Ligand SMILES: Nc1ncnc2c1ncn2[C@@H]1O[C@H](COP(=O)(O)OP(=O)(O)OP(=O)(O)O)[C@@H](O)[C@H]1O
């Protein structure tokens with residue numbers, strides 16, 4: 001079913017929190033950003049916050065295996081994150097780190113922060129505040145948005161795709177610069193580590209699964225918008 005109505009006008013004046021979780025490379029960030037644009041909503045990339053804390057720790061010489069130090073860093077880090085789908089930026093201590101947090105060294109270290117429960121508690125608190133600050137019109141994506149950060153969201157989606165599709169997409173996204181082994185490390189191995197503290201492989205009760213393996217980008221955005229309409233009627 002494709003909805004004809006104008007998404008930008010949909011549910012204006014009423015809360016519309018759209019929570020999207022899923023594994024690495026499933027399309028959460030790119031699909032959520034585009035869905036937010038069309039819904040005229042804010043956009044929250046929670047993974048960027050885990051990445052920002054990781055970079056903060058690495059630059060401060062904090063041992064990522066020291067849970068107490070990582071938790072303290074998550075509390076101390078001065079992180080500014082754009083929630084505009086049209087202006088992506090992340091700043092740590094006022095410095096632009098939008099590109100730096102996407103470097104492979106951060107991708108391969110971020111699970112240490114993501115699996116530190118005290119750091120998660122602090123970032124969940126900040127994420128819930130950002131959702132409130134949006135006026136409750138936002139698409140928020142990550143690994144625990146449907147279950148922990150916004151379990152009462154109007155719309156809750158698990159965005160999945162086959163392992164093969166996710167590896168292929170990430171390979172294309174990185175311009176063919178990564179070997180098959182490197183891609184597997186950044187996508188599959190990272191998911192396995194992150195899965196030890198949050199479940200983003202199976203949909204929780206009430207969460208709608210969208211499998212994008214055989215959908216192109218536009219079809220996936222449309223599938224998300226269809227679930228938004230269906231879940232709010
Ligand atoms: N349905 C789709 N068909 C084809 N390509 C897609 C589709 N969805 C997303 N992509 C592309 O796949 C790549 C990975 O998507 P994206 O970065 O949004 O994934 P992600 O789930 O946020 O990953 P991560 O959690 O690792 O950051 C991007 O280049 C994106 O444009």
Ligand SMILES: Nc1ccn([C@H]2C[C@H](O)[C@@H](COP(=O)(O)O)O2)c(=O)n1
Pocket residue numbers: 024046047048050051110111114141142143144145190194198
């Ligand atoms: N809500 C979230 C968001 C992200 N993470 C972790 C898992 C990833 O390894 C890392 C970076 O996320 P990405 O930018 O790849 O989406 O952050 C999490 O545990 N919970």
